[in-house]
Amino acid sequence: MILTVVATWTKGIVKARWRHLGLAAIGIVAATALTGTIGAFGVSSARSMTQRAVAAIPVDWQVAVAAGADISALIDKLPASAPIRAERSVGYADSASFLAVTGDTTQTTGAGQVLGLPVDYSVTFPGQIRPLLGRTDGVLLAQQTAANLHATVGDTVTVRPEAGSAFDVKVDGIVDLPNADALFQAIGPAKGPTATAPPDNVVILPIDQWREHFSKSVQLPSGGARWQVHVALDRSGLPSAPDAASLDSAGKSRNFEVRAAGAAIVGDNLSARLDAVRQDALFARILLLFLGVPGIALALLITIAVARADAGRRRREQALLSLRGAGVAHISSLAFVEAGLTAGMGVFLGVAIAGAVSSTALGIDLRLASVRESFALAGAVGFLLAVAAIVAPAIADIRERSVASRRAWLASTVEPVWQRAYLDVGLIIISGAVFWHSASAGYQVVLAPEGVAATAIDYTAFLAPLLLWIGSGLIVVRVSNYALRVGRSTLAGMLAPLAGRLAVPAAAAVSRQRGRIATGTALVALAFAFAAATAIFNATYNAQLLVDAQLTNGADVTVTGSTATPAGAVLDQIRATRGVAAAEPMQHRFAYVGKDLQDIYGIDPRRIAMATTIANVYFGNHNARATLKRLAKTPDGLLVSQETVNDFQLSLGDLVNLRLQSAADRQYKTVPFHFVGIVKEFPTAPRDSFLVANAAYVAAQTGDPAAEIVLVRAKDDPAALARSIRDGLGTITGLKTTDLAQAAHLIGSSLTAIDLRALGAVELAFAVFFVAMATGLTLWLGQSERARTQAVLMSLGASQTEIRSFTWSEGLVMLGIGLPLGALIGTVVAWMLVRLLSGIFDPPPEILSIPWSYLVLVLTGAIVSTVGAVFVQGVWSKEWAVRELRAGG
Template structure:
């Protein structure tokens, strides 16, 4: 009997079953895709964190411990791939005489490296010029001493005089190198983050181990604290894909090593520090999954329920007929369950196939870069979801009708019904008010969406912040349903006037028909609005993310390409003309000085107000007390104007217009001189500037006041393209005199947590599904709703309606649905976009001044929905023109 029933459904209700299965497939595919993205993102973050570290562990040998014993313990530790002993010695200074000119530096550091070090840790040292072995000198030190390969440098260590006596040596430079990870290399092992050096040493020389030991041994005998030993370690222990689990594993291994050396070593866990940051980024990937993925899955489930519910009246009549012919409730339930199983399994398998194809298109792999086990798990969960959606859309309504209805009641035509309970109790208004309250709390200045204390294994997400967007989405949908129902119920005259151009004398009938069908029509309007709002909010958030990731990278690097002069090198702004290589549109000089305000030493940046924005982006969010343009205009109109950090304004209790005397070094006398400025506004962020306190002023005024127009950096605009090639060209041109960085390097180093999450593939998946959902919500629901009313159309034809009038009736309903759905979707989408970006403001650095609206994509979404609705309406109109007798016979 069940097989016969399913066979009949497949023959007579093919379109409806396909539509229901398609809705389930969308939900399954979206969940499988986003779940695999989440797993792949976590795995990718772990891989990136591991790859970003040049030396996994820097094991500091403690005073009194035997370095050889610690080295043996490290090599014997589980998971150790290789380990090398590195010596560190403090230097009182370096000196070199080149071309008759003698240059000296301040204190520095001398490293002793074994011959195999560079092979073991290839990313710790980057070769610039000269030989790759022997005595190597850091780029900035070479610039300070004006030396190159072949020149001689004198190294002086504590407790010795300049010359060749004990603890001092003259060495011949073999090559010039860069230390890309100097911050971690010269860390204070075991010290908390707030006690770490503010910057790595400016002066560094690298010696072979034998030469280092000969030079440092006498010094260690006199001053043991001046010479230390570290065991640099590379690990190959397998790590979990989840950064949080990997962090726990690595830190536990580090503590185990410290315990086994009985206090003889302290581990500088660079790998653990990288994973510590990655685990927070992994939580943001999880947040993105919830914020951007769950609404799509819910929408697909609602679409399935709407498709299945479009034939609710017919299903009740069929159920009543089955019960009249003697079927027991259990048998009717079994038939409904079989139908749910068929569409659930078919939709689930189709959804998994769509997810695999989507993964291939968006990520280049069907498993999205995740492990096979993880992908299979998400596919299994998505299949279960598909069966649950099928049961909720098909089986649950059947059970409800069996429990609450009678045969006679099921055969009655539904008359005037009472308003839904939520409408009577004003649930929509309550939800919107609650959404506003949650939003105000979760978007406050002191609110933290993710709390991950540095060095602490436990991390937490304030998931209650999801209530704001969720309640807004639900409350706005219910409010739109209320408004649509009210308009359709009480707006017959306006609806008739609007329908008259399409239906002629049938306008009043058309308005009455829409009024009678207000519930299914309102449901279709709300579903279309939710689909459009999902597409709009998702696309807007992704566009804003992409915009701010680029802004963040530019803020960190300064511009597309930045050429930073080494300390001691003095070049004027005219030197920028030599940097205009192929691909460069504009070169902007940027002064960098240091100034005392009271006893506080801060960075001072001198800019050309009229041209600074030609090379880099200045957002209004960087400033307070005015826009970026207005404050730059102030600097130009009054050259002694000064932009001050918020912290300095608070510390010195400044008011706009106050005179601020900064002490700057005069290039002519080398003495500090007091220069008056006028406080004109607050600067919170600025390209290449530190995060804390600094000043921004007019470069010409600084040059005039100090007698020097020396430039600290050149900001280079390439039009957003070819940054790497331009940077490579400039590195070959400037040599060791300057450091060249490009924005592509900075993208992987910026502080925003979201920048570690690759949204490119996720965006393609989400936006693709959003377009399909919008089209399906409009077209399929309308088509099925109109198909259920073929009998009404046939009777209308018998009563004398023309084909033109019937076509106008169908098109009028489609137009009302389209207008209501698009207008409601636009408003809901706008509100959701504002709320999403605001709630997630903490993950943007800097916060966006305005959201980015992807107009092209939104136009595509609207076009897809309109085309789908128009196709459904025209097809229904064509079907309604069939001979009435033939139509009534089939029904």
């Protein structure tokens, strides 16, 4: 019996209410598609972050071998702990100094390292050694060592080991060691790799020659020489998520240490790199939640609005079923049937759209198991939304209303509890308090408790924008309700040009239906707020990506040389290249601050901003112009990083004695500077300690006017300009030309290296759709409540234009109130998101970027959808009116 009733009911609602079911399914489609797309992008982003991070690691493990241990036996144990792609034995030895006689002078360095490398080391671990001059095998000098010794290919260098006799070697090549920090890391017994400053002086020997001089020392615990095994893992089975991949590598390295039984300690570069990426992955997850959850919630609200728009009909049908003996269980089952039909259509289409968008617009591989899981989760979310939007209100009506009240055409209105309790005002106050506390306390969205390997998201970061979003939507409902209740006469005057003689009845109709219209206005406001917040945040994010890349690279295009081959020597040639807007030299030297060796940059403060962006946030006083002006007026002025200021307790105006290398004898001499400002960031500078000074003063004090770097501003495409400069400098060795695109890739797994443009475009398309739904559907679904009035007006001789003015009135009210409030809410939410997520930006943005063209597009979409809804309803208004009168009669 029940099955027959359900089948009959299903056939009836599909035949009579297919339009309404389709409209209700649209919200489910949007929520499912958006959830699936964001989920797929999230898992794909985590995978790409992992792949990008590990691609930058030439050596996964550096296994430090204990003195006297059998290195061959340890190598044999490696495959039992982890899949190995390649391994090579590398010798390390301490040197007291290096000496070279060039011409009539003798140059001596301080302490350094002597490496012993196999002949195929650079091929096995590409990226460890970058050739600059001469061969890439044989005896090699690090770039800085060659500069310190004034040595070049063919010169003889004397190596003075810490233990053992001095010996001479003939230089075959000059090289750069891009990963020197990891290559010379201190691998201790406690927690693997410990970062230390790499040595200034390095000589590389063939492994056989290294054994000849250090074979005895390496057997002694304090012999000054030691073995490492450099290992490249087979990464094909590495988990896709950075946190899981980090834990996987760390577990395998600990497993090997157990097997080695104290004979070896692993410097796990792979795990250390992925551990740093893990926080970025959590930031990415937060970002996707911040951008996606409001859209999903909005789709739910629109679906609920669609379901409630037919509440009057549903209540009358429930009353009829109750009078004919149907119980709560029977009526509830019919509600589940309606929800099932809606969910079935919505989930199927939503997952299909998510798959199509993910594959075509985002380039995601749909064969990945994690992507399929995200689509399954999106389908579950869509089904739950359908149940929440359709079944819950229907059951509430059954339990809370009498048969008589369900049969009524106009349901009684009672002020909601949240309005009487001023929940909206309370939520906004709480949001402001939470945000103020977070911002003033230097809030961290990602928590990394000390001593705990895992990091986690602090979800309280969501409270401020979430509460603001909810509270603002409720405020819009309250304001709209109040305005339509007390402003009927004012509204009639505003509608007079549109409604003519029916302005007063139109205003009365709008006021009488203020509950539905206020809800529609809130949906319009929240939809436009979602569009505005998403657009503003994405525009700010993408603009900051450019700033971050420019800060890392130095400028649009940067030509980097060395002391031996300074880029400034070809400055005129670079300036003559077509497409160069400006080019300025910049010195990059090293200076001792006490015992700390720091980077020092020599600039012309009057001209540096012509070639690159010098932002206010780079400096402690947040005023780039004033800081550079003060530096220019102080010849011996010095800008010092905040870390150095704290370490050495400096105050503005203090005399700071640095030790800089003299060009005459390559010895370090004391040079006085005066501290004139704090610098936090600077083009090409490291994140920690560095110094900025006047290039003219540095040149005068060191006797070397050369500029190692040239910063270039491009007129058009930086990549094309970089190729032109590279082609022009092709015959000059030792110079490297990079552009913004390369820098953005080399930023590694930093969150701002993830290009959100594609996802941003998809989300913005959804936002336009939401705004159109909020305006058009609200008008469309109000037709059932408007039909009786329109039928009466038609019988009294009102024209189609006059009848349509009632719909126009509702649309103008919703747009006129909802769009401005939505723009305000969206801007505030975007500003709040940027402030809360400032940790992902380096440096943080100074102002929000407003994408006016997109906001105009959204506004146009809202207007077009409203106009379309009005005209389509005008075509069907007579049919609706007659049908509703018959149903009520």
